[in-house]
Amino acid sequence: MSVRTRFAPSPTGFLHIGGARTALYNWLYARKNGGSFVLRVEDTDAERSTGESMEIILEGMKWLGLDWDEGPGKGGDFGPYNQSERVEIYDAYLKKLQDADLVYEDEGAIRFRVPDKTIVVNDTVCGEVAVNLKEQGSKRFDQETKQEVEANPDIVIRRPNGGYIFHFVNVVDDIEMGITHVIRGEDHLSNTPKHLALFEAFGATPPTFAHIPLNLNPNGSKMSKRDEGALIHEYREKGFLPEAVNNYMALLGWSAKDDQEIFTMEELTKRFDLSGVTKSNSKFDYAKCLWVNAEHIKQLSPGALAAGAAPFLDAAGIPSDDDRVPAALELARERVQIFEEIPKIIGTIFTEEVTYDPASVAKVSGRDDLPQVLEALATGLEKVEDWTAENIKPAIAAAAESIGAKMGALMLPCRIGVTGSTAGADLVPVLELLGKVEVVKRLKIFAEMQK
RNA sequence: GUCCCUGUAGUGUAGUGGCCGAGCACAACCGGCUUUCGCCCGGUUAGCGUGGGUUCGAAUCCCGCCAGGGAUGCCA
Numbered sequence: 276m277s278v279r280t281r282f283a284p285s286p287t288g289f290l291h292i293g294g295a296r297t298a299l300y301n302w303l304y305a306r307k308n309g310g311s312f313v314l315r316v317e318d319t320d321a322e323r324s325t326g327e328s329m330e331i332i333l334e335g336m337k338w339l340g341l342d343w344d345e346g347p348g349k350g351g352d353f354g355p356y357n358q359s360e361r362v363e364i365y366d367a368y369l370k371k372l373q374d375a376d377l378v379y380e381d382e383g384a385i386r387f388r389v390p391d392k393t394i395v396v397n398d399t400v401c402g403e404v405a406v407n408l409k410e411q412g413s414k415r416f417d418q419e420t421k422q423e424v425e426a427n428p429d430i431v432i433r434r435p436n437g438g439y440i441f442h443f444v445n446v447v448d449d450i451e452m453g454i455t456h457v458i459r460g461e462d463h464l465s466n467t468p469k470h471l472a473l474f475e476a477f478g479a480t481p482p483t484f485a486h487i488p489l490n491l492n493p494n495g496s497k498m499s500k501r502d503e504g505a506l507i508h509e510y511r512e513k514g515f516l517p518e519a520v521n522n523y524m525a526l527l528g529w530s531a532k533d534d535q536e537i538f539t540m541e542e543l544t545k546r547f548d549l550s551g552v553t554k555s556n557s558k559f560d561y562a563k564c565l566w567v568n569a570e571h572i573k574q575l576s577p578g579a580l581a582a583g584a585a586p587f588l589d590a591a592g593i594p595s596d597d598d599r600v601p602a603a604l605e606l607a608r609e610r611v612q613i614f615e616e617i618p619k620i621i622g623t624i625f626t627e628e629v630t631y632d633p634a635s636v637a638k639v640s641g642r643d644d645l646p647q648v649l650e651a652l653a654t655g656l657e658k659v660e661d662w663t664a665e666n667i668k669p670a671i672a673a674a675a676e677s678i679g680a681k682m683g684a685l686m687l688p689c690r691i692g693v694t695g696s697t698a699g700a701d702l703v704p705v706l707e708l709l710g711k712v713e714v715v716k717r718l719k720i721f722a723e724m725q726k
Numbered sequence: 727g728u729c730c731c732u733g734u735a736g737u738g739u740a741g742u743g744g745c746c747g748a749g750c751a752c753a754a755c756c757g758g759c760u761u762u763c764g765c766c767c768g769g770u771u772a773g774c775g776u777g778g779g780u781u782c783g784a785a786u787c788c789c790g791c792c793a794g795g796g797a798u799g800c801c802a
Contacts (some may be wrong), residue, residue, distance in 0.1 A: 284802090319802085320802075323801075386800095394775070415798050421727075438800085440801090462786090462802095479762095486731085488795090493736090530740070533750090534749085553739075556731045564752095566751085568751090608765090628773065685761090685762090701762075701763060
């Protein structure tokens with residue numbers, strides 16, 4: 276039987292990194308095994324589901340490249356893929372339970388009688404988990420009073436208003452859609468015995484379950500929308516590469532077991548396996564996510580680099596048709612972790628007005644020899660005939676010698692005088708791109724400023 | 727409270743009884759990069775939650791404890 280996995284988001288907010296990672300694992304598993312990846316919309320809660328949310332989630336999935344074989348905008352043989360459109364199917368399944376006398380009405384809601392026996396979940400990641408729903412559900416904890424109170428262990432599967440509940444529709448759809456592997460967050464592990472009881476009530480063979488550990492905040496709390504790195508659309512806005520985000524998400528809770536950490540999507544698809552999934556929760560590390568992205572940027576072809584950087588150059592007012600852009604991007608790619616940082620690194624090449632960083636300027640403005648250093652630099656560089664990096668460097672060295680200084684003593688003033696900052700791309704190539712006239716002009720302006 | 731899952735350096739992980747005097751990566755810190763640099767290279771700091779067992783030998787197996795997370799909804 277061919278593998279069928281699904282991602283079943285509830286359209287009640289943004290695409291969250293936890294959800295995206297679940298989607299990724301399901302996608303990888305399906306792709307690796309030549310199966311199908313289904314996108315199903317769990318919008319049974321009409322109160323909270325919105326179309327805007329659905330749009331954001333679909334856009335996020337598309338951006339990440341997690342394409343689905345069946346689902347919204349795609350169709351498929353097991354539709355409809357929005358649960359809100361599947362009520363007849365749920366009614367039919369409810370009928371089966373009614374006929375078997377496994378449900379009853381309770382204040383307008385419908386409850387499913389849980390069996391009084393131990394149910395064993397055989398989880399691919401967590402192993403065997405045994406629970407008796409009757410015992411477990413017969414008491415619940417009241418958060419307010421901190422008291423344990425008697426409870427009805429039978430689970431509600433339909434609201435008084437006719438709306439079906441998650442546990443029920445989830446199981447019905449997994450049966451109807453022929454889902455073979457359910458890969459989901461560990462927060463569902465405790466729900467799984469309920470689902471198993473329903474599968475059994477329907478006489479259906481349950482899918483294979485794999486509960487993956489959760490991703491938490493650096494402080495150990497559950498990640499929420501406010502937290503850095505939590506929302507997928509923000510990665511796009513900051514200039515992350517989708518393949519890098521996938522790569523990092525894969526690493527949170529899975530390992531290839533060798534030392535490889537940087538993967539292309541093809542490699543991930545090949546290497547991913549449920550046996551490599553970790554059991555313990557992980558904490559999201561934004562710094563490492565940045566590093567993974569930087570590694571991917573280094574691998575980019577010049578064309579892909581230009582394409583990825585384009586929106587950020589645009590936003591910074593850097594003309595993308597300037598023929599110095601490709602060379603400037605090559606200087607930036609080695610030093611940048613996300614595209615958002617590119618203008619900061621090379622922006623000075625394309626601007627008329629240099630922005631002087633006060634802290635940087637302060638590093639040289641106190642030097643007694645600054646006037647003569649700048650003077651030597653300007654006159655020395657002025658003399659360069661063929662303005663190339665190979666010629667510029669010796670010229671700086673010669674300028675240093677002319678005033679009895681070491682070359683290193685000139686580099687920083689030159690950098691700050693020309694670019695306005697101590698930080699930036701490799702200086703000599705920047706000078707080359709800037710052109711002799713501009714460089715000399717900037718040195719003179721800076722010298723003037725420092726008087 | 728009860729039940730479930732988990733517990734290797736700050737973080738992500740490798741490790742399935744001797745090859746572990748615990749490997750790799752990010753971060754941090756320190757150097758080097760023939761003189762700039764947030765890239766690159768090298769190095770340092772730092773860990774098996776805890777207490778008992780089993781064993782000739784335990785990060786690896788068992789038990790208690792502690793800690794974190796999850797479930798306990800007519801949310802998903």
